[in-house]
Amino acid sequence: MxxxxxxxxxxxxxxxxxxxxxxxxxxVHLGLVTPMFGFQWLFLxxxxxxxxxxxxxxxxxxxxxxxxxxxxxxxxWLGIGCGALMVLVLLAAAGPSGDLPPINDITTDLEDxxxxxxxxxxxxRDMAYPEDFKAQVRAAYPDLAAQATAAEPARALELAxxxxxxxxxxxxxxxxxxxxVLARDTTGIFQFVDDILVRVRPSEDxxxxxxxxxxxxxxxxxxxxxxxxxxxxxxxxxx
Numbered sequence: 001m002x003x004x005x006x007x008x009x010x011x012x013x014x015x016x017x018x019x020x021x022x023x024x025x026x027x028v029h030l031g032l033v034t035p036m037f038g039f040q041w042l043f044l045x046x047x048x049x050x051x052x053x054x055x056x057x058x059x060x061x062x063x064x065x066x067x068x069x070x071x072x073x074x075x076x077w078l079g080i081g082c083g084a085l086m087v088l089v090l091l092a093a094a095g096p097s098g099d100l101p102p103i104n105d106i107t108t109d110l111e112d113x114x115x116x117x118x119x120x121x122x123x124x125r126d127m128a129y130p131e132d133f134k135a136q137v138r139a140a141y142p143d144l145a146a147q148a149t150a151a152e153p154a155r156a157l158e159l160a161x162x163x164x165x166x167x168x169x170x171x172x173x174x175x176x177x178x179x180x181v182l183a184r185d186t187t188g189i190f191q192f193v194d195d196i197l198v199r200v201r202p203s204e205d206x207x208x209x210x211x212x213x214x215x216x217x218x219x220x221x222x223x224x225x226x227x228x229x230x231x232x233x234x235x236x237x238x239x
Contacts, residue, residue, distance in 0.1 A: 007060035007072030010079025014053035017086050021046030025189045035190045036218045043190075050086025053079040094223065101136040102221035106230060107213035108144045110134045114199040114213040120172065120184065121195070121217050129213075141227045147210045147234045148203055153179055156200045156208035163237045169196060185214075185229060193217045194226060198233070210237060 024042030027033045033042075057079030064073040107113040107129065116127040137144070149156050160181045161174050169183040179200040186193050199211045212233055214226035 002070055004060050004064050004070045004072035004076070006056055007064055007075040007079070010053050010057035010060050010083075011072075011075030012079075013049050014057065014079035014082030017046045017048075017050035017053055018082050019046070020049060021086060021089070025191075028191050034218075035187075035192045039190050039192075047086050047090045050083040050090075052083070054083025054087060057081075057083060099140075100221075100224045101140050103130075103133045103136050104216035104220055104222040104226060105130060105133055105213070106137055106141065106144065106215075106222075106226040107211065108146050108230060108234075109199075109211045109213075110137060114180065114197040114211050116182075116195070116197055116213075116215075120182065121193070123217075127215075144227060144230060147237060148205075148207060149210060149237070149239070150207040151238075153200050153202050153208045156210065157181065159238050160198045160200055160210065163233060164196070164198065167232060167236060187225070192219075194222075194229065196229065196233075210234070 020042050024033075024038035024046070027042070028035050028038035057076045060072065060076035061080065064070050064076055110129075113129040115129075119125045119127055149159070151159060154176070157174065157176060157179055161171055164171050164181055164183045167185075169185045171181060171183045173182040174180075175182075181196075181198040181200075183196045183198070184193055185196060194214055194216045196215075197213045199213075201209050201211070203209045212230045214229045216222045216226060
């Protein structure tokens, strides 16, 4: 019985899709490729291969039906299974962020954002807050705002540092003169690093105001991760 070449391609491509998708984060963790390379050129390539394997597998399933005289139905199912898995993983990752703007620098104060004094990644990036992000942040994250605390600035700064550590952020520097905590957070799978600046200022009504800015080092969109991080910090900060 002749084996379906289409089914063979579907099966091989499906297996390759899973291999590439798994190799992406693995090579990143081993330090052999950058997070962006592992995500864009391996994981997303695997997703594309999976989509093609799914389509070819569905076609091959028909051509290898009973009585066709063509074998390879198991390979067609392999392509379908691997392809469907990759598509589901991709949809699950992108689904919640489908309506979010492709921006990666979020803050609670759009009029006077906490300012990085230099590029924490040492890449000479322009760390000024992008003007074109402001309207998009207002529309997508209207709940983000400075948080008031009864603590005086010095104590509020101590609490900000403690909260960052509680969230397992890496605290890079604490500057009492500017009332800021510089930290960074690394994602688990692809090891993307986001820089965070927490600013503490005296409030006109007494106590302090807490502002947070979270900026991704790579990519343009963040799938809502920076806003979620800011919300997490403000929720964890002692009232």
